């Protein structure tokens with residue numbers, strides 16, 4: 001499913017009206033009716049309910065007036081509060097404001113102290129508040145009277161339905177701009193917006209409904225929108241199908257390079273992630289001194305000793321051994337638990353520079369790339385990088401806060417500059433490609449904020465590549481499956497779940513998507 005930024009959505013609306021001739025009032029009517037349809041589901045019977053509609057001066061408010069009309073026609077008790085004066089309302093919104101005025105619907109312009117008292121009373125006695133204050137026309141920050149009004153909405157403790165976007169949430173990034181309406185449900189129009197899936201916006205949106213308001217599909221295609229929402233239907237068609245006659249050699253060979261003295265677990269979890277997502281043969285290459293530990297830890301995974309430094313990390317002599325392993329593998333995942341010894345980081349750069357096979361680069365291998373991202377463009381196969389926000393900050397020179405403030409933009413820019421696939425982990429994980437396409441994942445939960453889940457993701461992506469998926473499809477499907485396995489594991493208790501629980505849940509997650 002595509003997701004449109006506020007500007008893209010406005011251009012789509014403009015084109016529908018001016019290129020295709022659909023009157024804006026028709027789009028607005030469809031939008032308002034779509035919200036009423038949801039209200040009928042959420043809080044029926046309408047005829048026994050009291051609604052308080054908070055309207056802004058723009059077309060988001062216009063939707064609110066349409067909603068008011070239909071609710072009154074169904075016997076609902078409706079009060080409309082306009083933050084501003086009627087005279088400030090124009091266009092399609094004004095058409096609908098005048099209609100409900102002529103119907104005698106109670107419209108209170110919030111201009112005096114008494115009006116504020118009225119709205120507090122109305123919010124107290126209402127069954128449902130409708131947020132029609134701000135939509136795709138929202139700019140800047142929430143302050144002043146808008147902030148006061150949003151406080152009243154949030155403090156009322158009532159069912160809140162947001163029109164198009166919870167007011168105060170940035171449609172593109174999900175950032176809360178000072179303050180935002182905490183909605184129970186959001187009905188968004190035409191296409192969803194990225195900010196409704198990215199945190200904290202996703203949390204403020206509540207349950208999301210995407211309503212078709214009659215915009216010709218051709219317009220959406222013409223917009224060449226490059227934000228995508230990853231759903232089960234996105235990846236079901238691309239997951240590997242297993243032949244009944246399959247043997248382990250047909251399910252691909254994964255090489256994992258990781259581990260260092262005291263850090264064997266990360267590499268082991270990467271190897272197990274590849275195994276449990278269905279890869280056929282997995283070899284974990286690690287410093288020789290870890291062999292006994294890893295051999296005890298891992299049963300199905302083969303292990304390969306690598307030359308090491310005195311510190312127990314892989315040395316530059318290991319590059320030749322890694323190249324030999326890679327030559328016999330379909331994909332190589334490198335980084336988990338490697339450590340940051342200067343010989344090790346030099347070895348990592350040598351591996352990235354010389355190998356021909358697909359690469360999944362994570363953790364300390366990303367550390368080796370700090371200041372050297374220019375080498376990625378020369379990789380024979382499109383590399384997949386899987387940074388968490390802190391690693392992304394180091395690679396880009398941004399602060400972690402700046403990375404998280406606009407995850408889609410940061411990941412997209414890096415993917416373009418580095419000529420790589422960038423999987424920016426976090427809530428929500430964003431997968432960005434050099435051509436600007438971005439995929440926002442929808443699975444996962446806070447229980448996954450525990451050591452090792454990132455290592456597992458690296459193995460999952462590598463395991464899917466080994467089974468024949470392109471690096472593109474493996475990255476998109478991998479993040480979805482990873483999060484879904486996290487959701488399966490969380491069903492037994494989110495707090496306290498471990499990365500190992502997630503790994504063990506991978507077959508169930510795959511079964512949930514593929515049915516086998």
Ligand SMILES: NC(=O)C1=CN([C@@H]2O[C@H](COP(=O)(O)OP(=O)(O)OC[C@H]3O[C@@H](n4cnc5c(N)ncnc54)[C@H](O)[C@@H]3O)[C@@H](O)[C@H]2O)[C@H](O)CC1
Pocket residue numbers: 010013014017024027028031032056057058059060061063133134135136137138139140141142143146163164165189213
């Ligand atoms: N044809 C269409 O465009 C359709 C639009 N739909 C709905 O309309 C909104 C977009 O409407 P628009 O008039 O462009 O903007 P908004 O109503 O979202 O807000 C503009 C309004 O808000 C004021 N404002 C902006 N930022 C702030 C701020 N930080 N603080 C206070 N006030 C602010 C601004 O001055 C304007 O007065 C879209 O979301 C849909 O809900 C229809 O649904 C479909 C057709």
Ligand SMILES: [K+]
Pocket residue numbers: 060131132133134135162163164165166167
């Ligand atoms: K709104």
